Amino acid sequence: MAFKHKPYHAAVLLSSLLIISSSKFLGAKVLNYSSTAYLSTLWPNHPSQMVNTTEMASVTPILLRKTDGPWFMCGFYCNMDGSSCLFGVLIFQNLNSAYLQFPQLVWSANRNNPVPTHAALQLTQDGDLVLINFDLTVVWSSNTRGKPVSGINLTDTGNLVLFGRNNETIWQSFDHPTDSLLWGQKLVPGQKLRASVSESNMSQGLFCLSVTPDGLMAYMESNPPQRYYTSRFHEGHSFEFNKGRLYGWDIPYSSSSQFLKFEPDGHLKVYQWDGMHWRQVADLLSPEAGDCGYPTVCGKYGVCKHGQCGCPDAANYQSNFFRQIDSRHPNLGCSALTPISCDYAKDQSFLELKNAYYFAFESSLYGHGTGLDECKNSCLNNCSCKAALFAYDGNGTSEGGCLLLNEVFSIINNENHAVSVHNTTLFVMVSSVKNSRHSKVMLVLTLGAFSASLCCVGCCLFLFRKRLKELKEIEMDLLDHLPGMPARYSYEMLKKMTENFSRKLGQGGFGSVYEGILDNGTKIAVKYLNGFGQVKDSFLVEVNTIGGIHHINLVKLVGYCSEKSHRLLVYEYMANGSLDTWIFGGTEKSPLPWHTRRKIILDIAKGLAYLHEECCQKIIHFDVKPQNVLLDQNFNAKVSDFGLSKLLEKDQSRVVTRMRGTPGYLAPEWLHSAGMTEKVDVYSFGVVIMEIICGRKNVDWSMTGENSHLLSLFKRKALEERLQDIVDKKSEDMLIHMEEAIDVMKIGAWCLQSDFTKRPSMSLVVKALEGLVAAETNLNFDFTNSSVVNMVATADQEQEAVDDASPLLPSVLSGPR
Known part of the structure; x- marks a missing residue:
């Protein structure tokens, strides 16, 4: 694309258009917009039209289609301050020059990645429709580059179409529905409607x-x-929304505008313009689902009875095991007083809810002819099982249908036969161990151990206690006076923010990571460190080092707790987790498009360059790998896990340290006696580049021979000039941008030079990725020697660290995983 290869000219063009458009749009009239445009057109996002909605918004019109019924507009739909804009298609009526009357967004391209004002839409010369952010990164693309596209048209049905020379359709928005259908639009196999998170949050x-x-x-x-x-009627392989009908449903309609929307609460509704507002005329699933048949009507573990919500209990829903998350809003669900855990499986039992039913039973696959005890034992023996629903066959036996649940959403009280399936019992897994019992047991054990050893340690206790108190006072004083320290929280504050550490995000190093929420509503990730000794020292190093580091591509430490034996770190929350789940995640997650992978690579490079060259003290990461790269909700990448870092003063050239890191990412110089430099991070970064572009692990034992080692495979393909063979083929977008992907792979090869003096610095890598300097072309593809390969081959592929001589410093103080 023009922007990618000529960023300077693109920026000048975008700036010029913004200046011109700002004066043009001040008095813009929506009536003047065409319904068709052609190649090499760029539309900057500069909202010019006010929108009359429940919350005021604005739009940047691009294309307009007038019909005798509804009107359609294609453009940017923004919140009032322009900070969050979606490119999409709007349906509306009663247009006037001052306001659009209650327009409804029926399709959007970037619902998960809103853009601000001054982003732009471009129909490029090579036929691609791209949404470009203000920093010239590509947010969304129609992936039609190289196809015979002649122009773009907004049809009289609201379908956004890229057409060819003979007006044939090459791409259309109707093939990529979001949460709505328009008259004439079909839903076919392979397509789905996906509701928004909420009315105000339009992401999936x-x-x-x-x-x-x-x-x-x-x-x-x-x-x-x-x-x-699950439907009880079928009309073929595709289902079309037409006037008065969808898929066996008869829908009231008139000659006015109408659209169908899949709502955030799971309802499927049809709306019609009544001359003043959009009015609901049908709620298609409710006749079968009823008041209580929707999964989130009462939240997780909430019990729905005649539309009212409570918490589960065998007798009267005044539960000793659950409490409402918010008593003022019972529809938010219930949480367990004592969370269940695989670590305490023997202390778990069932809470029996007779005449309870679950929405997924009739439409799910479940075990027929199963005994009651067999059903319960199947759940007890499955660590992921949270509940089991048993429905008796009704033939006088104890056999019936059994459904195991890994997640429990809203439960239906079926006492008065609210659903057709009778004689059902739900067994909800609960912990039979209360916190008080744990405390008493621990207290008894502690007192017993103390009494038994009193004779041995009595003489030393007084001296140790005095010295320990002095050390604790020194430590606390040190923590309170460290310059630039993040916020300090009490243990009780963090316990409250994490709801008693009930929402576990993951496990790593010496501690577990929990989701929490600050008083201002900001999500956080809290790492609870377990143990003493080295953890204490590492904690001080982490807080002192990370607390003073602030960079957009490094996970931010926002707070900490050091109270008695409690050691906790508070990090910013990263909604999309670690990079490895996206590039090694198999089919459970959609393959990342090229522009996202390229941006992630650049983000990692910028984060490492900052650690190496811009901190007052040079920081070597020592464990760069996809697991230590976290992604926020917009897939911005941030480097985490400085638990293995060692500080290196800027006037030092190298630091000698023990071997550490992860097999598959270790630089060859680890096998020598030479001191380590920041170039070990550059090498590991080169491996990460290869994994991101190839969509596989560097060392993959599921493959045979040379193919199991990605760097060896790269060498062979590079010599054969067939690098395209190893680019990730799970993503069609990667194949479209094959040439760019190969260019970045060559930068990765530059980082992988076995001679560390020939590897670039990370700041030079950033410039190469941005196209400001040319990458080195005289490369040696012998990235490793046989010793390194053999070392990796003999290592446990799941091992997180390697140390030949002594225990490694664990990645205990990582950012949240």
Whole structure:
């Protein structure tokens, strides 16, 4: 694309258009916009049209289609301050020059990645429709580059179409529905509607509606998915929304505008313009689902009875095991007073809820002819199982149908036969161990151990206690006076923010990571460190070092706790987790497009360059790998895990240290006696580049021979001039941008030079990725020697660290994983 290869000219062009458009749009009239445009057109996002909605918004019109019924507009739809804009298609009516009357967004390209004002849409000369952020990064693309596109058209049905020379359709928005359907739009196998998170958050939520061989299916995209509606009629392989009908439903309609929307709460509704507002005329799933048949009607573990919400208990829903998350809003669900855990499986039992039913039972696959005890034992023996629903066959035996649940959403009280399936019991897994009992047991054990050893340690206790108190006072004083320290929290404050550490995000090093929420509503990740000794020292180093580092591509430490034996670190929350789950995640996650992978590579490079060259003290990471790269909600990458870092003063050239890191990412010089420099991070970064572009691990034992080692495979393909063979083929977008991907792979090869003096600095890598300098072309593809390969081959592929002589410093003080 022009922007990618000529950033300077693109920036000048974008700036010029913004200046011109700002004066043009001040008095813009929506009536003047065309419904068609052609190649090499760029539209900057400069909101010019006010929108009359419940919350004021604005739009940047691009294309307009007028019809005798509804009108359609293609453009940017922004919140009032312009900080969050979606490119999409709007349906509306009663247009005037001052306001759009209650327009509804029926399709959007970037619902998960909003852009601010001064982003732009471009129909490029090579036929690609791209959404470009103000920093010239590509946010979304139609992936039609190189196809015979002649122009773009907004049709009289609201379909956004890229057409060819003979007006043939090459790409259309109707093939990529979001959460809505328009008249004439079909939903076919392979497509699905996905509801938004909420009315104010239009990113993808958990509710999905898709076409299956049996018809329409509505479900929660949990693991595994839980269906709450499966159609009882089928009209073929595609289902078209037409006037008065969708898929066997008769829908009231008039000659006015109408659209169908899959709502954030899982309802499938049809709206119609009544002359003043959009009015609901049909709620298609409710006749079968009823008041209580939707998965989130009462939140997780909430019990729905006649539309009212409570918490589960065998007798009267005044539970000793659960409490409402918010008593003023009972529909938010319930949380366990004592969370269940695989570590305490023997202390778990079932809370039996008779005449309880679960929405997913009738439409799910479950075990027929299963005994009650067999059903319960199947759940008890499955660490992932949270509940089991048993429905008696009704033939006088104890056999029936059994459904195991890994996640428990809303439960239906079926006492008065609210659903057709009778005689059902739900067994909810609960912990039979209360916190008080744990405390008493620990107290008894502690007192017993103390009494037994009193004779041995009595003489030393007084001296140790006095010295320990002095050391603790010194430590606390040190923590309180460190310059630039992040916020200090008490243990009770963090306990409250994490709801008693009930929402576990992951486990790593010496501690577990929990989700929490600050008083201002900001999500955080809290790492609870366990143990003493080295953890204490590492904690001080981490707080002192990381607390003073602030960079957009480094995970931010926002606070800490050091109280008695408690050691906790508070990090910013990263919504999309670690990079490895996206590039090694198999089919469970969509393959990342090229522009996202390229940006992630650049973000990592900038973060490492800052650590190496811009800190007052040089920091070597020593463990650069995808697991230590975290992604926020917009897939911005941030480097985490400085638990293995060692500080290196700027007037020093190298630091000698023990071997550390992860097999597959270790530089060859680890096998020598030479001191280590920051070039070990450059080498590991080169491996990460290869993994991101190839979509596989460097060392993959599921492959045979040379193919199991990516760097050896790269060498062979580079000599054969067939690097395209190893680019990730799971993503069609990667194949479209094959040439660019290969260019970045060559930068990765530059980072992988076995002679560390020939590797570039990370700041030079950043310039090469930005196209400001040319990468080295005289490269040696012998990235490793046989010793390194053999060392990796004999290591446990799941091992997190290697140390030939002594225990490694663990990655205990990592950012949240």
